[in-house]
Amino acid sequence: xQRNRVAKLGETVLYIVQDIGRMGLYLWLACKxxxxxxxxxxxxxxxMHFIGSGSVMVIFFTAASTGxxxxxxxxxxxxxxxxxxxxxxxxxxxxxxELGPVLxxxxxxxxxxxxxxxxxxIMRISEQIDALECMAVDPFRYLITPxxxxxxxxxxxxxxxxxxxxxxxxxxAGVHLMGVNxxxxxxxxxxxxxxxxxxxxxxxxxVFALLVVWISTGRGYFVYQIRGAGFGAQSVSRVTxxxxxxxxxxxxxxxxxxxxxxx
Amino acid sequence: xxxxxxxxRDVVKSFAKQDGGRQIxxxxxxxxxxxGKTTVIAGGSGQGKSVLLKLILGLMPVxxxxxxxxxxxxxxxxxxxxxxxxxxxxxxxxxxxxxxxLTVYENVALPLRERSTKSEAEIREQVxxxxxxLELNGHEEKFPAQLSGGMRKRVGLARAMQLKxxxxxxxxxxxxxxxxxxxxxxxxxxxxxxxxxxxxxxxxHDIPKVFNLADQxxxxxxxxxxxxxxxxAMQWSREPHxxxxxxxxxxxxxxxxxxx
Numbered sequence: 001x002q003r004n005r006v007a008k009l010g011e012t013v014l015y016i017v018q019d020i021g022r023m024g025l026y027l028w029l030a031c032k033x034x035x036x037x038x039x040x041x042x043x044x045x046x047x048m049h050f051i052g053s054g055s056v057m058v059i060f061f062t063a064a065s066t067g068x069x070x071x072x073x074x075x076x077x078x079x080x081x082x083x084x085x086x087x088x089x090x091x092x093x094x095x096x097x098e099l100g101p102v103l104x105x106x107x108x109x110x111x112x113x114x115x116x117x118x119x120x121x122i123m124r125i126s127e128q129i130d131a132l133e134c135m136a137v138d139p140f141r142y143l144i145t146p147x148x149x150x151x152x153x154x155x156x157x158x159x160x161x162x163x164x165x166x167x168x169x170x171x172x173a174g175v176h177l178m179g180v181n182x183x184x185x186x187x188x189x190x191x192x193x194x195x196x197x198x199x200x201x202x203x204x205x206x207v208f209a210l211l212v213v214w215i216s217t218g219r220g221y222f223v224y225q226i227r228g229a230g231f232g233a234q235s236v237s238r239v240t241x242x243x244x245x246x247x248x249x250x251x252x253x254x255x256x257x258x259x260x261x262x263x
Numbered sequence: 264x265x266x267x268x269x270x271x272r273d274v275v276k277s278f279a280k281q282d283g284g285r286q287i288x289x290x291x292x293x294x295x296x297x298x299g300k301t302t303v304i305a306g307g308s309g310q311g312k313s314v315l316l317k318l319i320l321g322l323m324p325v326x327x328x329x330x331x332x333x334x335x336x337x338x339x340x341x342x343x344x345x346x347x348x349x350x351x352x353x354x355x356x357x358x359x360x361x362x363x364x365l366t367v368y369e370n371v372a373l374p375l376r377e378r379s380t381k382s383e384a385e386i387r388e389q390v391x392x393x394x395x396x397l398e399l400n401g402h403e404e405k406f407p408a409q410l411s412g413g414m415r416k417r418v419g420l421a422r423a424m425q426l427k428x429x430x431x432x433x434x435x436x437x438x439x440x441x442x443x444x445x446x447x448x449x450x451x452x453x454x455x456x457x458x459x460x461x462x463x464x465x466x467x468h469d470i471p472k473v474f475n476l477a478d479q480x481x482x483x484x485x486x487x488x489x490x491x492x493x494x495x496a497m498q499w500s501r502e503p504h505x506x507x508x509x510x511x512x513x514x515x516x517x518x519x520x521x522x523x
Contacts, residue, residue: 127360128362128363130356130360131356134349134354135349135373135377135378135426136345136378137377137378
């Protein structure tokens with residue numbers, strides 16, 4: 001009994017070490033693919049369209065509702081201290097440094113990350129990736145790197161969109177619904193948001209983009225090596241769920257770490 | 264002496280089992296595949312037939328032993344060397360492995376676009392000629408999902424032959440096809456092999472039909488080579504296990520075909 005437990009623990013530790021090694025090598029090969037020629041510009045643009053343009057509406061509505069909620073909640077809290085003039089500053093800082101990068105990454109993980117994971121998982125189980133390898137075509141350059149580059153460009157841009165729409169949503173809720181002075185909302189925002197805050201939000205959005213695309217595509221690519229994933233369609237559905245959960249959790253963990261290091 | 268296309272020397276391959284042990288799929292397997300001939304690898308499910316193909320292509324590593332392609336040791340090769348190895352092969356996968364998001368034309372053109380220096384006009388000319396040869400003209404703008412199983416196999420075959428491979432590997436090429444389509448696919452193999460002159464390795468349990476094409480047969484059983492002979496020699500063998508195999512698989516149909 002005791003031996004069984006030790007054996008299972010050992011197996012789990014070995015699996016985790018293997019998985020980290022596998023994913024590390026995967027990241028390296030995906031980055032290396034960016035320097036291999038010919039670069040697949042058309043595929044890069046297709047992925048930009050899918051990850052970026054395809055997520056605009058989701059990001060727009062999430063940002064608008066988040067900004068409006070922040071406007072209402074912020075007004076309620078600040079009003080208690082007679083500081084409702086600080087609403088613009090509170091909404092902008094919260095969105096630029098925290099909620100913009102985090103929620104954008106999580107929304108993209110749910111919409112595009114899951115799709116990328118399922119696509120690669122299906123390509124793996126239907127031997128399409130094997131077929132590429134057999135034709136001596138590097139699957140990283142052909143399939144993975146364009147997804148990485150597209151995510152690294154489009155997620156920071158979506159984050160910027162999230163920030164702008166969120167701030168506008170906060171303005172609508174705070175100024176038009178709650179009667180905050182428009183000048184103080186905008187002036188408070190301008191005076192409190194520094195370049196460092198914007199830089200922090202930008203760094204976060206790049207790191208989160210890398211985490212989302214790395215985990216999502218990696219789970220799909222290694223569908224057969226994931227413990228407990230099973231086989232066939234079931235394995236794809238399981239790794240897709242895992243991709244979204246792991247991406248979201250790692251975004252939240254790295255959000256704390258980056259805030260602690262860079263703030 | 265016949266030139267050798269592929270040689271297995273004492274190859275062992277095993278996989279980890281759920282209980283922590285190892286399942287030996289290929290147990291000290293040795294054989295040679297001659298150039299320009301057709302070798303059929305037969306055996307029940309889970310006997311390591313497809314694994315054998317993956318080992319040849321370097322898609323998985325061997326535990327021990329050596330694999331030689333045209334006399335060159337390719338065991339464990341990587342990088343550019345592996346690319347050079349793979350370019351010598353054409354592979355028709357069990358499920359055709361066509362790219363769902365690409366049209367028939369784009370699927371067939373892919374190896375040329377990625378691995379040749381041909382212009383788009385030259386690629387178009389070659390692809391259209393291949394599609395015509397395999398009676399696929401008029402279907403070039405369709406997606407794989409819009410094709411029948413037999414058509415998908417033909418597209419897979421057209422794609423596999425674009426880079427003029429020296430060796431063609433066929434992994435269960437007739438699985439899921441009706442008898443008429445199966446015969447059509449085998450006729451196609453015979454025709455294309457005659458035209459191109461490639462060495463063919465066919466993994467199949469479609470006995471006896473596939474044996475009509477074979478110059479030699481390898482039967483795998485419990486990780487070992489059970490039979491390694493020509494179909495004709497198997498037919499007249501007095502070895503009890505070969506007699507059993509012939510009676511249980513080829514039966515009278517094949518015997519009568521040979522006599523005819």
